[in-house]
Amino acid sequence: MQKTWRSATLAAYTLAILAFLYLPLLILTLYSFNDSRINAVWTGFTLKWYASLMTNDRVLEALTNSLIVASITTVVSTVMGTFAALALHRYQYRCRTFLNSLLYLPILIPEIVMGLSLLILFSQTGVPLGKPTLIIAHITFCLSFVIITVGARLEGSRDDLEEAAGDLYATPWQAFRYITLPMILPGIIAGALMAFTLSIDDFVISFFVAGPDSTTLPLYIYAMVKRGISPQINALSTCMMTVTVSLVVISQLLQMKSYHASRKD
């Protein structure tokens, strides 16, 4: 009896915390459909803020920029990251500590420090800020996440199958193409989705290295928030949240699936 009480209390507490986490986001979404421009009184349902986003050239430009940067970042960081994860999994390196520092420090260092360090690099070497610098910065902070995600999948996979393929006279390329690649593909896709999400969502680092022609969606939202409250921000934020949450859920489902698959082996 006492035990059920304890569980009920804990469950209620957890639900309250979940409400604390989700209510602000729900309210933000709700008010993106509110007709009133200035205050929080509900004056009717409308889609006009969404419609106004569609005709706002600067929003469309920011969207295009975000998609270009995120796509290139995803492809480059996934390819380089997968190669590195494979090599780190398979071979012994004498400079392992150095490689590990290079791998984990970008995650541990405060984002603001990484952002301003890249700004200093670009300005001291005379590289003008724009989409290329933005893409370079995004690849830099995505790489570690891709390497770690693919690496985790490699840890859970079997090495003996590729050896068996070798014994059966498969070339190293064939062994990779038909054994290793299919086995780690869920990890690669999860890593790619993560890179895309991190890139499309990034504000802090982009804030330092974006140029006037390379405003991304988060940078545009920041400028809007600084200028004043408008329901357009709610609509744009809601769109971004929907994209982020969908990407995260897909990537989590993939990782869960690959986790269960590796358990079954």
Next chain:
Amino acid sequence: MKRGKLLVVPAMGWLSLFFALPLLIVVVVSFASRTAYGQVVFNWTLANYIRFFEPLYMTIFATTIVTALGTTLLTFAMGYPVAYTIAMILPKKWQQAGIILVMIPFWINFLIRSFAWVIILRSQGVVNTILLHLGLIQKPLTLLYNDAAVLLGMVYALLPFMVLPIYVSLEQMDKRLLEAASDLGAPPVTAFRRITLPLTMPGVAAGSILVFISSLGMFVVPDIMGGAKSALIGNIIQNQFLAARDWPFGSALSIILALLALVMILLYYKALQAQKGGQAHAKNLA
């Protein structure tokens, strides 16, 4: 040398060029000065680090540390029961869904999440509108642009960071220990205090480090939710690179910030190693 070994080169070369090298440049710039026009002059001076000890910056630094500590304590108090409920009370098949539910908001931009609170707390926001309609207040309360709002925003932003590591350590804990304790007549509270809490301390430490370090460098939340007086070290750094254009001073501040973060992480690893050593020792004795 096998050719496959070279596959690591593109990624690590990239990180050397665009992560390690820029950091080194920041270190160098932190010992430089600036001209009246904001140009960087390399003249090896400690002036930027000495300036950090001026009362103005010391106060901001202290505020940053206090805010970070407050955020860590609050997220712990809020996060531990949540992690416990998911790991120990929820049926096994719902656990993963539970932890994903906690983690999803974490993936949404800090900017958007801070803005959500602006909608709720501003003078014409949700809370004030409701209170005015109920007749509980006559004029809007100032809920935003103060230190409490910054703390709220930080806790909101970083709570998932605390829950995840605690959840992982609870999940990995050997549950038979609790059965043993109960068989030996320990009431649940004692079992929790003597077994669960000590065994999940590594998770608590990891969560605290993650939250503490993230709040040290945070500038989005105070920028959106804080007032003119609630600037933290992150805002000062941001300001040196934008309005003030004093890059050498901004670099020195960010080196201090980064070193602080790295020292915390090193201490955490040392403590973890010591605990692992202790556990191994205890096992040998048993």
